Amino acid sequence: MFNSTRIDQFKNIPTPFYYYNMELLENTLNLIKTETSRYGYHIHYAVKANANPKIMKLIQTYGFGADCVSGNEITRSLETGYTADKIVYAGVGKSDREILTALEAGIFCFNCESIPEIELINELAAQTNKTAKIAIRINPNVNANTHHYITTGIEENKFGINRWEFESVLETLEQSKNIELIGLHFHIGSQITDLSVFKGLCLRINEIQEWFKERQILVNHINVGGGFGVDYKDPDENPIPDFVTFFGIFNEFLNLNPNQELHFELGRSVVAQCGSLISKVLYVKNGVNTKFAILDAGMTELLRPALYQAYHKIENISSNGEEDIYDVVGPICESSDCFGKAVSLPSTKRNDFIALRTAGAYGEAMASRYNLRDIADSVFSNEL
Numbered sequence: 001m002f003n004s005t006r007i008d009q010f011k012n013i014p015t016p017f018y019y020y021n022m023e024l025l026e027n028t029l030n031l032i033k034t035e036t037s038r039y040g041y042h043i044h045y046a047v048k049a050n051a052n053p054k055i056m057k058l059i060q061t062y063g064f065g066a067d068c069v070s071g072n073e074i075t076r077s078l079e080t081g082y083t084a085d086k087i088v089y090a091g092v093g094k095s096d097r098e099i100l101t102a103l104e105a106g107i108f109c110f111n112c113e114s115i116p117e118i119e120l121i122n123e124l125a126a127q128t129n130k131t132a133k134i135a136i137r138i139n140p141n142v143n144a145n146t147h148h149y150i151t152t153g154i155e156e157n158k159f160g161i162n163r164w165e166f167e168s169v170l171e172t173l174e175q176s177k178n179i180e181l182i183g184l185h186f187h188i189g190s191q192i193t194d195l196s197v198f199k200g201l202c203l204r205i206n207e208i209q210e211w212f213k214e215r216q217i218l219v220n221h222i223n224v225g226g227g228f229g230v231d232y233k234d235p236d237e238n239p240i241p242d243f244v245t246f247f248g249i250f251n252e253f254l255n256l257n258p259n260q261e262l263h264f265e266l267g268r269s270v271v272a273q274c275g276s277l278i279s280k281v282l283y284v285k286n287g288v289n290t291k292f293a294i295l296d297a298g299m300t301e302l303l304r305p306a307l308y309q310a311y312h313k314i315e316n317i318s319s320n321g322e323e324d325i326y327d328v329v330g331p332i333c334e335s336s337d338c339f340g341k342a343v344s345l346p347s348t349k350r351n352d353f354i355a356l357r358t359a360g361a362y363g364e365a366m367a368s369r370y371n372l373r374d375i376a377d378s379v380f381s382n383e384l
């Protein structure tokens, strides 16, 4: 991934920074485009994974729409070339102001997560003389078999509308003159690598669709969310997820009614692989039973290890020395600011470059200024 020319280029850039391999991103986008064109599926890129304008602009050129979770994401999407008619908007806590932003822009669809939310959207749409197109975000009670912090589709989660509320939703919709129901929306979690989970989701959607059909409710759009996982362990072995199999599952197991269109909200699987967080070793320090490699990047730049015990492959890209064992940590005043314990790395010293791989999704996007740290810059392979 990082040849010597690239590492030389890194020497002039202040660390830490996010590095994006734009060729890999394009290869990923090309595969997604080919596979979705085969079936006529629609992609809305999940902006929350990475809202970097250059990344967003490139994705948009492939004709994808945007999946947003805040008013600011809608604004960013419009600014980076996404058209309103391809923007979907989810979130359990849409504020009045955010709903107005979305109505003003004329987005394709609100993915609604509760009855009070539908009532508010109706009220605000009436006030502004608009009709809001909505999908009901359904909690399908399908377990995604992923980390419990990123599981969203089981009944105990705060997301979506549960089955026992469907009747009340239909009653609400009947009274909501400024709402048009156009779809059903699902999203059961993230970093799902067990593909049988998606088959299970398809079968559940088929059942749910029957319930609606029995009541003569036919919607034109089914949105199955995102969630497709990536290979964090071996980023060079599998740099692009197996989209052929992924989309094939939906083609095989999901029963779409005539005229129904299928939508996806992919985030991680689009951008995770192309990004690495590049940092330098500040110090190597002896602990009681271990050596610490202390980096100039920490949980402020890449929160996932501290928050979810997530694994990002750690590489010393400067050294060819003999392997040794290190605890790789950041500079932040928290013990959870640790990227990996007992990591085997080639002999590591001050100023070596360390790459934290597969950091393009939920990396830069979740950065914070804790400890009043600077926000890391981003660097693009096609601009070096």
Ligand code: LLP
Pocket (backbone or CB within 6 Å): 046, 048, 049, 067, 090, 150, 187, 189, 190, 191, 225, 226, 227, 228, 265, 266, 267, 268, 269, 304, 361, 362
């Ligand atoms: N659609 C909805 C409604 C979502 O909530 C999400 C992610 C996506 C689509 C995109 O899912 P993806 O394709 O990226 O799995 N910060 C966590 C991940 C949180 C995901 C939240 N929702 C992490 O770093 O693992």
